[in-house]
Amino acid sequence: xxxxxxxxxxxxxxxxxxxxxxxxxxxxxxxxxxxxxxxxxxxxxxxxxxxxxxxxxxxxxxxxxxxxxxxxxxxxxxxxxxxxxxxxxxxxxxxxxxxxxxxxxxxxxxxxxxxxxxxxxxxxxxxxxxxxxxxxxxxxxxxxxxxxxxxxxxxxxxxxxxxxxxxxxxxxxxxxxxxxxxxxxxxxxxxxxxxxxxxxxxxxxxxxxxxxxxxxxxxxxxxxxxxxxxxxxxxxxxxxxxxxxxxxxxxxxxxxxxxxxxxxxxxxxxxxxxxxxxxxxxxxxxxxxxxxxxxxxxxxxxxxxxxxxxxxxxxxxxxxxxxxxxxxxxxxxxxxxxxxxxxxxxxxxxxxxxxxxxxxxxxxxxxxxxxxxxxxxxxxxxxxxxxxxxxxxxxxxxxxxxxxxxxxxxx
Amino acid sequence: xxxxxxxxxxxxxxxxxxxxxxxxxxxxxxxxxxxxxxxxxxxxxxxxxxxxxxxxxxxxxxxxxxxxxxxxxxxxxxxxxx
Numbered sequence: 065x066x067x068x069x070x071x072x073x074x075x076x077x078x079x080x081x082x083x084x085x086x087x088x089x090x091x092x093x094x095x096x097x098x099x100x101x102x103x104x105x106x107x108x109x110x111x112x113x114x115x116x117x118x119x120x121x122x123x124x125x126x127x128x129x130x131x132x133x134x135x136x137x138x139x140x141x142x143x144x145x146x147x148x149x150x151x152x153x154x155x156x157x158x159x160x161x162x163x164x165x166x167x168x169x170x171x172x173x174x175x176x177x178x179x180x181x182x183x184x185x186x187x188x189x190x191x192x193x194x195x196x197x198x199x200x201x202x203x204x205x206x207x208x209x210x211x212x213x214x215x216x217x218x219x220x221x222x223x224x225x226x227x228x229x230x231x232x233x234x235x236x237x238x239x240x241x242x243x244x245x246x247x248x249x250x251x252x253x254x255x256x257x258x259x260x261x262x263x264x265x266x267x268x269x270x271x272x273x274x275x276x277x278x279x280x281x282x283x284x285x286x287x288x289x290x291x292x293x294x295x296x297x298x299x300x301x302x303x304x305x306x307x308x309x310x311x312x313x314x315x316x317x318x319x320x321x322x323x324x325x326x327x328x329x330x331x332x333x334x335x336x337x338x339x340x341x342x343x344x345x346x347x348x349x350x351x352x353x354x355x356x357x358x359x360x361x362x363x364x365x366x367x368x369x370x371x372x373x374x375x376x377x378x379x380x381x382x383x384x385x386x387x388x389x390x391x392x393x394x395x396x397x398x399x400x401x402x403x404x405x406x407x408x409x410x411x412x413x414x415x416x417x418x419x420x421x422x423x424x425x426x427x428x429x430x431x432x433x434x435x436x437x438x439x440x441x442x443x444x445x446x447x448x449x450x451x452x453x454x455x456x457x458x459x460x461x462x463x464x465x466x467x468x469x470x471x472x473x474x475x
Numbered sequence: 476x477x478x479x480x481x482x483x484x485x486x487x488x489x490x491x492x493x494x495x496x497x498x499x500x501x502x503x504x505x506x507x508x509x510x511x512x513x514x515x516x517x518x519x520x521x522x523x524x525x526x527x528x529x530x531x532x533x534x535x536x537x538x539x540x541x542x543x544x545x546x547x548x549x550x551x552x553x554x555x556x557x
Contacts, residue, residue, distance in 0.1 A: 129496025133518075193520035 070239045071475065072316040073308050074152025074301030075413050076144035076250075080294050080400050083120030084147055088410075089417050091119075092399055092425045093446045097278035099292050099401055106258045111265040114277035115256045116294035116401030133194050134207060135172035136254035140297035140406070141204030142211060145248055149212065152301040153313055155246060163216040163244040164209040165235040166299070167227035167251040169405030169462070171201030174257045204252050204297075216244035222405075224462030225365075227251050228298065229408025229470055233322035235302045236470075245307040251409035252297030261293060267332065269369060281402075282429035283366035283373050283395035284437045291367040294401025298410035317419045318473045320455070321352025327465030334372050338379025340467045341459065345383040348457070348469035356387035358473075360449050361424045361456035363411040364439075366395035367402050374436050376459070381438040392424040392447050393439045399428055408460035412470060415456045419474045422449040478530060478556040483549045490525045491545070494518050504546035512545075522548075532556050 075085045080098025082088035091098070098116045107113045122139035123131055131139060145166070175198040179191050197203055202220035209218035217238065221230040228251020235249030255261075264270045271290040273280035281292040308315055325347065327340040335341075349355065362380065366373050373395075381388050396414055403410055418424050423446045430443050455473045488499035495514045508514040514522060519542075523534050526548065532555040534542075542548045 127496060129494075132494070132496075189524060193517040197517075 068240050068242060069305035069318060070236050070302050071305050071308050071318050072300050072416050073303045073313045074148040075316070075416060076146065076148030076151060076299040077297065077410055077413050078118050078120065078125070078140050078143045079296040079298070079410055080116035080119055083118070083125060085413060085417070087119070089414070092396060092414065093423065095399065095426050095428045095444060097281070097399055097428065098294065099277045099281055101277055102256070110258050110262050111272055112261055112270045113274045114280065114292065115261070116292055117256060118296045135175045135198040135203055137168050137172055137252045138198065138204045138207045140252040140254060140295070141166050141208050141299070144250060144252070144297045144299040145208040145212070148248060148299040148301050152303070153311070155311060155313070157246060159213045160215045161245040162212060162214040163235065163238050163247040164205050164212065164214045164218045165221070165231045165238065165247055165249045166205035166208055167221050167231035167405050168201050168204055169222070169224050169227050169253055170255045170260060172199035172203055173255050173260055175199045177257055177259050208248060212248060214248070223466035224464055225402065225404050225407055226460040226462035226466040226468045227405035227408065229412065229458060229460035229468040230324070230466070232300060232302070232319070232409065232412055232470055233324065233468060236319055236322055239302055239304050245304045247302045248299060249302055250297060250299035251406045253404040253406040254295050255404060256293055256295050264293065271368065279429050281368045281398050283364070283368045283398050283427060284434055284441050285430045286432040286434045288368045288370060288373065290369055291397065292401040294403045295406070296403055296410065297406040298413040300409070300412055300416065315475055316416045318475050319470065320354070320473045321348050321471040323348025323351060323469040325467045327467065329465055332463045334375040334461065336371070336375050338375045338382065340465060341376060341379035341461065342383040344467035344469045345380070345457070345459065348471050352455070352471040352473070354455055354471065356384045358453070358455045359384070359387065359391050359457055360454045361392045361394070361415070361418055363415050363456070363458045364393050364395050365459050365461050367397055374434065376461070377437045377439050388439055391440060392442045392449065394425045394442045395427040396425055408458060408468060411460070412458050412472070415458050415472050418449065419454065419456055419472055422451070423447070424449055478553050480549055480553050483530065483552050484545070486529050487526060487545060487548060490522055490529065494521045494525065502545060504544065504549060506545045507543060508545070526552060530556060
């Protein structure tokens with residue numbers, strides 16, 4: 065296989081911290097929490113009364129008729145993709161060489177549930193004809209593909225909270241394998257609804273810190289008690305290096321590898337030994353052709369669950385060895401909440417910004433660092449990253465035992 | 476109950492504006508739903524259901540394929556309400 069290098073030329077996001085990449089990144093560096101009490105009546109009827117809703121409602125960013133025909137997850141995908149495409153300079157290109165890979169963990173779950181309510185209350189005749197295109201998990205990718213007229217392929221990997229990272233890895237392979245020159249990739253989630261929240265709460269996966277929502281997402285803190293559900297999405301425009309150079313595109317950084325593995329351990333619980341995570345990391349470094357010495361930053365999965373954070377930290381320490389001492393680990397879910405299928409995507413956006421600005425974002429809400437955490441966590445304030453050639457990792461894991469590690473490198 | 480053509484047109488304009496985002500002022504009897512008003516087959520289902528609710532008439536599926544223009548729909552509804 066010819067060595068086709070892949071670079072990042074565009075970024076887009078809509079998150080609990082901002083309606084675009086710029087405002088989100090500024091709020092992230094400032095250590096802002098995007099978690100708030102939910103104002104809907106139903107919130108008080110379930111065990112968890114808060115979440116991290118997007119900072120800017122889609123209705124402020126798109127036409128009313130688009131809102132009507134798109135599930136909220138699709139709205140996030142379209143909004144973030146428009147920003148990313150514009151950021152990439154809206155490349156004039158052969159659309160048969162343009163792909164889209166946008167993931168979601170749960171798809172159009174609010175559409176499904178809202179339309180089920182209509183079916184029960186008003187009957188089948190009033191169920192929207194847009195229901196199926198809105199609830200299908202490939203809807204976000206399909207709508208972006210339609211808007212951009214992408215014809216190299218539109219795909220949606222689904223692996224729960226690893227979905228967004230897996231999508232970016234899939235996009236990387238599409239370009240490496242010469243199926244496409246440009247791929248719009250990322251992940252979205254819009255699952256703030258009493259049904260999925262009750263499901264997560266029943267698993268005891270969510271924080272119940274109802275009296276202090278902004279402090280509820282606290283990865284690595286001794287008193288963490290679960291994750292905080294977030295919504296939104298992130299999109300990266302990946303592009304073949306020579307294609308980007310030929311059109312004079314601004315290049316943020318290079319994406320140089322990915323590693324995938326599965327645990328074979330439990331449907332939801334992390335393997336306490338983190339063997340699967342270690343293998344994914346090892347595969348990623350081998351694929352990237354670098355060693356642990358080259359890594360200076362890692363945006364951790366770290367969702368703020370008691371078991372998950374430690375299992376991940378142990379796995380990272382085991383895989384990185386002594387080199388973990390020079391890896392600045394950021395747990396940005398402390399500010400954004402957990403975007404499930406969008407998580408790996410917005411965290412990849414953060415890595416690209418971190419490499420560009422040589423700044424690792426902080427982790428907030430650590431009052432008492434859990435002594436079992438054996439990695440170097442960036443706390444409270446951003447940390448400057450070294451000059452010269454540097455590499456950074458994003459790791460993402462999903463219910464089902466999916467592990468994904470992506471490797472980015474400065475350029 | 477008889478319906479005046481002008482009233483049906485006015486109501487239909489509101490429905491199409493809501494469903495397809497086309498300004499009511501630009502909706503006329505001669506406009507083609509698909510070609511002029513961006514009402515695709517899925518959105519047409521929405522228009523039909525909303526029109527049935529609003530005007531108290533039944534628009535059978537087999538009749539919908541013949542409703543090519545706004546005028547076709549207005550005339551169908553006026554006749555169905557007689």
